[in-house]
Amino acid sequence: EDKVVQSPLSLVVHEGDTVTLNCSYEVTNFRSLLWYKQEKKAPTFLFMLTSSGIEKKSGRLSSILDKKELFSILNITATQTGDSAIYLCAVPFYGNKLVFGAGTILRVKS
Amino acid sequence: NAGVTQTPKFQVLKTGQSMTLQCAQDMNHEYMSWYRQDPGMGLRLIHYSVGAGITDQGEVPNGYNVSRSTTEDFPLRLLSAAPSQTSVYFCASSYSSIQETQYFGPGTRLLVL
Numbered sequence: 001e002d003k004v005v006q007s008p009l010s011l012v013v014h015e016g017d018t019v020t021l022n023c024s025y026e027v028t029n030f031r032s033l034l035w036y037k038q039e040k041k042a043p044t045f046l047f048m049l050t051s052s053g054i055e056k057k058s059g060r061l062s063s064i065l066d067k068k069e070l071f072s073i074l075n076i077t078a079t080q081t082g083d084s085a086i087y088l089c090a091v092p093f094y095g096n097k098l099v100f101g102a103g104t105i106l107r108v109k110s
Numbered sequence: 111n112a113g114v115t116q117t118p119k120f121q122v123l124k125t126g127q128s129m130t131l132q133c134a135q136d137m138n139h140e141y142m143s144w145y146r147q148d149p150g151m152g153l154r155l156i157h158y159s160v161g162a163g164i165t166d167q168g169e170v171p172n173g174y175n176v177s178r179s180t181t182e183d184f185p186l187r188l189l190s191a192a193p194s195q196t197s198v199y200f201c202a203s204s205y206s207s208i209q210e211t212q213y214f215g216p217g218t219r220l221l222v223l
Contacts, residue, residue, distance in 0.1 A: 004152075006152075009150070034211065036214075041216045041217055042114075042200060042214035042215055042216050042217055043153070043200070043214050044214070045211050045212075045213070048211055088152060088153070090153075097143070097155050097158060097168060097169075098143075098145075098153070098155065098212065099155075099169075100145075100152035100153040100154070101152050102150055102151055102152045103152050
Protein backbone atom coordinates (compact mmCIF):
# COMPACT_ATOMS: atom_id res chain seq x y z
CA GLU A 1 0.00 0.00 0.00
CA ASP A 2 1.34 3.41 -0.93
CA LYS A 3 1.96 5.59 2.07
CA VAL A 4 3.65 8.80 3.14
CA VAL A 5 4.73 9.41 6.73
CA GLN A 6 5.75 12.78 8.10
CA SER A 7 7.55 13.60 11.31
CA PRO A 8 7.33 15.23 13.69
CA LEU A 9 3.58 15.73 13.79
CA SER A 10 4.03 19.08 15.49
CA LEU A 11 6.86 21.36 16.44
CA VAL A 12 7.21 24.58 18.40
CA VAL A 13 10.32 26.71 17.90
CA HIS A 14 11.45 30.26 18.53
CA GLU A 15 12.10 32.83 15.86
CA GLY A 16 15.55 32.42 14.40
CA ASP A 17 15.71 28.67 14.97
CA THR A 18 16.38 26.21 12.16
CA VAL A 19 13.92 23.36 11.68
CA THR A 20 14.03 20.13 9.73
CA LEU A 21 10.85 18.38 8.70
CA ASN A 22 10.89 14.79 7.55
CA CYS A 23 8.91 12.85 4.98
CA SER A 24 9.35 9.16 4.23
CA TYR A 25 7.44 7.29 1.57
CA GLU A 26 6.63 3.89 0.17
CA VAL A 27 5.23 4.27 -3.32
CA THR A 28 5.47 1.99 -6.31
CA ASN A 29 6.81 3.60 -9.47
CA PHE A 30 8.04 6.70 -7.70
CA ARG A 31 8.16 9.77 -9.91
CA SER A 32 8.29 12.78 -7.63
CA LEU A 33 7.70 14.16 -4.15
CA LEU A 34 5.98 17.46 -3.46
CA TRP A 35 6.02 19.80 -0.48
CA TYR A 36 3.14 22.15 0.28
CA LYS A 37 2.64 24.84 2.90
CA GLN A 38 -0.83 25.28 4.34
CA GLU A 39 -1.67 28.33 6.37
CA LYS A 40 -5.29 29.14 7.05
CA LYS A 41 -6.72 27.91 3.80
CA ALA A 42 -5.48 26.12 0.70
CA PRO A 43 -2.16 24.31 0.47
CA THR A 44 0.32 26.25 -1.62
CA PHE A 45 3.04 24.56 -3.61
CA LEU A 46 6.64 24.81 -2.38
CA PHE A 47 8.82 22.26 -4.14
CA MET A 48 8.75 19.28 -6.42
CA LEU A 49 11.66 16.87 -6.14
CA THR A 50 12.43 14.23 -8.69
CA SER A 51 16.18 13.65 -8.52
CA SER A 52 18.06 12.29 -5.58
CA GLY A 53 20.63 14.51 -3.93
CA ILE A 54 19.70 17.73 -5.70
CA GLU A 55 18.67 20.48 -3.32
CA LYS A 56 15.83 22.80 -4.20
CA LYS A 57 15.98 26.23 -2.57
CA SER A 58 13.61 29.12 -2.19
CA GLY A 59 14.82 31.81 0.18
CA ARG A 60 15.13 30.31 3.66
CA LEU A 61 13.48 27.07 2.62
CA SER A 62 15.29 24.16 1.06
CA SER A 63 14.50 20.54 0.39
CA ILE A 64 16.35 17.46 -0.69
CA LEU A 65 15.36 13.97 -1.72
CA ASP A 66 17.07 10.66 -0.99
CA LYS A 67 15.61 8.07 -3.37
CA LYS A 68 17.74 5.28 -1.98
CA GLU A 69 16.51 5.73 1.57
CA LEU A 70 13.03 6.86 0.44
CA PHE A 71 12.80 10.13 2.28
CA SER A 72 12.91 13.87 1.90
CA ILE A 73 13.64 16.69 4.30
CA LEU A 74 12.44 20.27 4.31
CA ASN A 75 14.71 22.76 6.06
CA ILE A 76 13.71 26.21 7.19
CA THR A 77 16.48 28.46 8.45
CA ALA A 78 16.10 31.64 10.55
CA THR A 79 12.45 30.86 11.14
CA GLN A 80 9.90 33.67 11.33
CA THR A 81 6.39 33.76 12.77
CA GLY A 82 5.11 33.78 9.20
CA ASP A 83 6.51 30.28 8.75
CA SER A 84 3.89 28.97 11.17
CA ALA A 85 1.79 26.58 9.11
CA ILE A 86 1.10 22.96 8.34
CA TYR A 87 3.71 21.51 6.00
CA LEU A 88 2.46 18.71 3.81
CA CYS A 89 4.40 16.16 1.86
CA ALA A 90 2.77 14.29 -1.04
CA VAL A 91 3.71 11.67 -3.58
CA PRO A 92 1.73 11.03 -6.79
CA PHE A 93 0.79 7.50 -7.80
CA TYR A 94 -1.17 6.07 -10.72
CA GLY A 95 -1.04 9.22 -12.77
CA ASN A 96 -1.63 12.30 -10.70
CA LYS A 97 -3.40 10.99 -7.62
CA LEU A 98 -1.58 12.43 -4.63
CA VAL A 99 -0.99 10.52 -1.42
CA PHE A 100 -0.45 13.00 1.40
CA GLY A 101 1.26 12.60 4.70
CA ALA A 102 -0.57 13.73 7.82
CA GLY A 103 1.44 16.94 7.87
CA THR A 104 3.73 18.67 10.35
CA ILE A 105 2.24 21.55 12.32
CA LEU A 106 4.94 24.16 12.83
CA ARG A 107 4.49 27.00 15.28
CA VAL A 108 7.12 29.71 15.47
CA LYS A 109 7.01 31.78 18.63
CA SER A 110 8.24 35.36 18.70
CA ASN B 111 -7.15 34.46 -13.52
CA ALA B 112 -9.23 33.57 -10.48
CA GLY B 113 -7.49 30.19 -10.24
CA VAL B 114 -9.50 27.52 -8.44
CA THR B 115 -12.66 28.74 -6.76
CA GLN B 116 -14.96 26.88 -4.40
CA THR B 117 -18.41 27.62 -3.04
CA PRO B 118 -19.73 27.74 -0.41
CA LYS B 119 -17.00 28.57 2.09
CA PHE B 120 -18.94 27.07 4.96
CA GLN B 121 -22.04 24.90 5.17
CA VAL B 122 -24.03 23.25 7.93
CA LEU B 123 -26.17 20.25 7.02
CA LYS B 124 -28.42 17.91 8.89
CA THR B 125 -27.90 14.17 8.63
CA GLY B 126 -29.57 12.86 5.50
CA GLN B 127 -29.57 16.11 3.57
CA SER B 128 -27.89 16.35 0.21
CA MET B 129 -25.85 19.15 -1.23
CA THR B 130 -23.37 20.03 -3.96
CA LEU B 131 -19.99 21.59 -3.38
CA GLN B 132 -18.98 23.66 -6.36
CA CYS B 133 -15.50 23.88 -7.85
CA ALA B 134 -14.39 25.83 -10.90
CA GLN B 135 -11.07 26.69 -12.48
CA ASP B 136 -10.25 29.13 -15.26
CA MET B 137 -6.78 27.83 -16.13
CA ASN B 138 -7.94 25.32 -18.75
CA HIS B 139 -6.62 22.49 -16.60
CA GLU B 140 -7.50 18.98 -17.65
CA TYR B 141 -7.00 17.32 -14.27
CA MET B 142 -9.25 18.12 -11.32
CA SER B 143 -9.67 16.41 -8.00
CA TRP B 144 -11.45 16.56 -4.67
CA TYR B 145 -9.80 15.97 -1.30
CA ARG B 146 -11.04 15.99 2.22
CA GLN B 147 -8.86 17.03 5.13
CA ASP B 148 -9.41 15.72 8.63
CA PRO B 149 -7.24 16.43 11.67
CA GLY B 150 -4.16 14.21 11.82
CA MET B 151 -4.93 12.54 8.49
CA GLY B 152 -3.63 14.92 5.87
CA LEU B 153 -5.59 15.18 2.64
CA ARG B 154 -7.32 12.14 1.19
CA LEU B 155 -8.43 11.87 -2.41
CA ILE B 156 -12.19 11.43 -2.93
CA HIS B 157 -12.66 11.56 -6.71
CA TYR B 158 -10.70 12.85 -9.63
CA SER B 159 -11.13 13.63 -13.31
CA VAL B 160 -8.59 13.56 -16.11
CA GLY B 161 -10.82 15.49 -18.49
CA ALA B 162 -14.39 16.39 -19.36
CA GLY B 163 -16.61 13.33 -19.23
CA ILE B 164 -14.06 11.20 -17.37
CA THR B 165 -14.11 10.64 -13.62
CA ASP B 166 -12.75 8.00 -11.29
CA GLN B 167 -12.67 7.11 -7.62
CA GLY B 168 -9.95 8.03 -5.22
CA GLU B 169 -9.15 6.70 -1.78
CA VAL B 170 -12.42 7.59 0.01
CA PRO B 171 -15.24 7.80 -2.57
CA ASN B 172 -18.15 6.36 -0.60
CA GLY B 173 -21.03 8.78 -0.10
CA TYR B 174 -19.87 11.16 -2.82
CA ASN B 175 -20.62 11.57 -6.52
CA VAL B 176 -18.93 13.70 -9.13
CA SER B 177 -19.43 14.65 -12.74
CA ARG B 178 -17.36 16.61 -15.23
CA SER B 179 -19.50 17.99 -18.00
CA THR B 180 -17.11 20.86 -18.77
CA THR B 181 -13.38 21.42 -18.40
CA GLU B 182 -13.99 24.26 -15.95
CA ASP B 183 -16.38 22.71 -13.43
CA PHE B 184 -16.10 19.71 -11.15
CA PRO B 185 -18.93 19.59 -8.59
CA LEU B 186 -18.93 17.18 -5.65
CA ARG B 187 -22.29 15.85 -4.49
CA LEU B 188 -23.06 14.50 -1.07
CA LEU B 189 -26.02 12.18 -1.56
CA SER B 190 -27.13 11.75 2.06
CA ALA B 191 -24.89 13.61 4.48
CA ALA B 192 -23.53 11.83 7.54
CA PRO B 193 -21.63 13.24 10.55
CA SER B 194 -18.55 11.33 9.33
CA GLN B 195 -18.50 13.67 6.34
CA THR B 196 -17.80 16.66 8.55
CA SER B 197 -14.52 17.86 7.11
CA VAL B 198 -12.80 20.51 5.07
CA TYR B 199 -13.06 19.84 1.34
CA PHE B 200 -10.48 21.03 -1.16
CA CYS B 201 -10.71 21.03 -4.90
CA ALA B 202 -7.48 21.01 -6.89
CA SER B 203 -6.46 21.16 -10.52
CA SER B 204 -3.39 20.69 -12.67
CA TYR B 205 -2.61 21.15 -16.32
CA SER B 206 -2.59 17.44 -17.04
CA SER B 207 -2.69 14.10 -15.34
CA ILE B 208 1.08 13.85 -15.48
CA GLN B 209 1.85 17.33 -14.17
CA GLU B 210 2.01 16.70 -10.49
CA THR B 211 1.90 20.30 -9.26
CA GLN B 212 -1.69 20.86 -8.27
CA TYR B 213 -3.33 24.16 -7.43
CA PHE B 214 -5.81 24.13 -4.58
CA GLY B 215 -8.99 26.07 -4.03
CA PRO B 216 -9.66 27.85 -0.71
CA GLY B 217 -11.71 24.99 0.70
CA THR B 218 -15.25 24.38 1.92
CA ARG B 219 -15.79 23.69 5.60
CA LEU B 220 -18.71 21.31 6.06
CA LEU B 221 -20.40 20.49 9.33
CA VAL B 222 -22.95 17.67 9.40
CA LEU B 223 -25.11 17.55 12.49
